[in-house]
Amino acid sequence: MTLIAQIKEKQINARKSGNKEASLLTTLLGEASAVGKNAGNRETTDAEVVAVVKKFIKNIDETISALSSRNQDPSAFVAEKKVLEEFLPKQLSEDELKKIAASRSGMPDFMKYLKEQFNGQYDGKLASSVAKTVFG
Numbered sequence: 001m002t003l004i005a006q007i008k009e010k011q012i013n014a015r016k017s018g019n020k021e022a023s024l025l026t027t028l029l030g031e032a033s034a035v036g037k038n039a040g041n042r043e044t045t046d047a048e049v050v051a052v053v054k055k056f057i058k059n060i061d062e063t064i065s066a067l068s069s070r071n072q073d074p075s076a077f078v079a080e081k082k083v084l085e086e087f088l089p090k091q092l093s094e095d096e097l098k099k100i101a102a103s104r105s106g107m108p109d110f111m112k113y114l115k116e117q118f119n120g121q122y123d124g125k126l127a128s129s130v131a132k133t134v135f136g
Contacts, residue, residue, distance in 0.1 A: 003049040003087055004032060010086075021083045028056060028084070050120045053087045060084070092122040094130060101134040110135070 011025035036044030067074040104110040
């Protein structure tokens, strides 16, 4: 099942049950669907959906930070972030990245391999740090 289909299913269930997350999922579904439509009236790919989810999470993180700095309660946004994180692929751990790096011939090969085989499943800063540690 595609990510768009998963979001749509969860959004429908949230609407039927009167859940607060229905509005967030409706907005996410609209933005994610628009990516494919704007790129030639096609279905949005899972990678594109992940990019939209990451954009939403980045905005929520900024809001949480701003609210926290003003001593306001960010709990509603923390809950929204948890809902969104369900649609992200499992991220590779530092140990997993080190194992992959050990099997590659150098930093460029390692980074290229990650992008080809694990796109969207690793933190770029962590991968770069691991690469510097392993390859010097």
